Amino acid sequence: MTIQFNDETFRDDYSFYNSERAIKRFPFPFHEDSYMYSVNMEQHRGGPADSVYEKRFDVDEHYVAEMRDRAMVLADDPLRCQSLPHMTLAGWDLLELIMVSKSEDYPDLFELHRDGNNWRWINKPLGIDDSFVFLDETTLPYGPMEYITRQAQGDFCVLDQRDDNLWMDAGMVTTQADWSLDFDIGMNFFEWHAPVPLAHEKGIFVRALKFLLNIQQGAPARRLNWTMTVNPLLDTSPENYHKWGIQKTTLTPENIGAKQHLRVELQTFFRLPRSNALVFPIRCYLCSFQDIMTVPKWGRRLHRVIRDLPEELATYKGFIDNRPMMLDYLKNFDDGQPTSAGIWPDLETEPSLAK
């Protein structure tokens, strides 16, 4: 299908919006009426037609605007993209994975022509037509990881695997939920997750690491994670927290439906063939509360999840102060009826709001 790319912003006037199609395919992260950490991994082998799971790297209506926003973040702060010296080969692996996947999954938008190591890459939405020599850095305007991730939605962490651990040794991180690549680069799996509450004690990270170390080529995995963001701001970085933190205090009962966004990360994990590194794309989807409420099942469930979330998690996710106002809004969309299992909207089968 042809995608109409939105002309929109993720800063200043926040003209970001979701079309009806985008709302229906929003990756609602709660499969039941409550939430706790778990090793919620599954194989990333496609999914329902037009869902965000269908393609290896989902391209949606926000693509062009997100890439514009990324370029602005990098111009302000080049440290958002870093790669330790031993990670260049993994960068080429990633470039190949994305180019092959996108050209196969979206042939009307992307083309890859390969003649030995002489490659030609055509990215129609961004107006790019570059010829280069694969594995020759001098033939690209940026390093391979930076080059391709300036053309791919979501953050990318490239993890080296050694000593039975994963090491955050390269990344492109401009749409993050409040963590710093510049600070965390070089850390191992347990160290960069150190600030997360509760999950260490539950053994989550030990089990997750075991799973990730064993991901094989051609068998990627995925999971959803989530947090809350006031305004559709992609760059919720700690670097800029002193600028955006104040926006959390601008919620009112009148504007909360439009301003408060559920922020969902589609995290995927691919083994890279030459470097044996693991690439960990973290794709961010934003949806306003009022748009989520157009799906009755999601309205009921979001209220229940936020209401019952342990205090540590609401604090860690940064919305403890706004939770009472959120609940005042969300309770209007919870009529107490049961909800169907799973994350899908089930618009045909779930009852409409009886209130």
Add this chain to the structure above:
Amino acid sequence: MSKFTFPESIRSRPVYGTLEARDGSAHLLVADAHGAEAILDVATPEMMAKAHIIYIPKGEAFEDKLRALNAASFYAGPSYAAAEPRLRKALADAKMGLQVYLAGTEGLMGQAQNAAMAAGIPHTAIQTEHRGSIARRMQCVHCKGITEDVETDPFVCSHCGLNLFVRDHYSRRLAAYQGVCIDAEDPGNVPSPKGIYE
């Protein structure tokens, strides 16, 4: 001086031990201030015959005692920055079997560990022992400036002037803890500073 027991913390926070003499082809000992006491405790004549001591007194009176250990090479310098070229040369010249011992403040140990890692020594092979000041070396996550010897939480970034709270999240690569703006959501509402472990 008695040793400070750091409270339990998160996985990125360094944990320090007690120096022990290990067999090695050579011994590189780096310390500041009260870290000298850890060297005095671990030193043996056999070790000192193959030892290089790099010491930054920071106003403490241990230099003569350390010198009296008769290390093969002894240096006392005014600051870590001044000592660093010598440390890097020692690491670059090092042969297989070098043992590295670091003692003193977290900032000194972190920076020297960083230099040793850059020379190819795994951080897990480097011994550390905390002595003396419990001040921290802090990176401002906003401006990236490093403030040395931070004793209070919150503190003012010595580069950009933001009020920062002291996190336990630690980067070996930066040899620093992370400082984050404390009043971003309520400008001007800055609690009065307390000692980091108070």
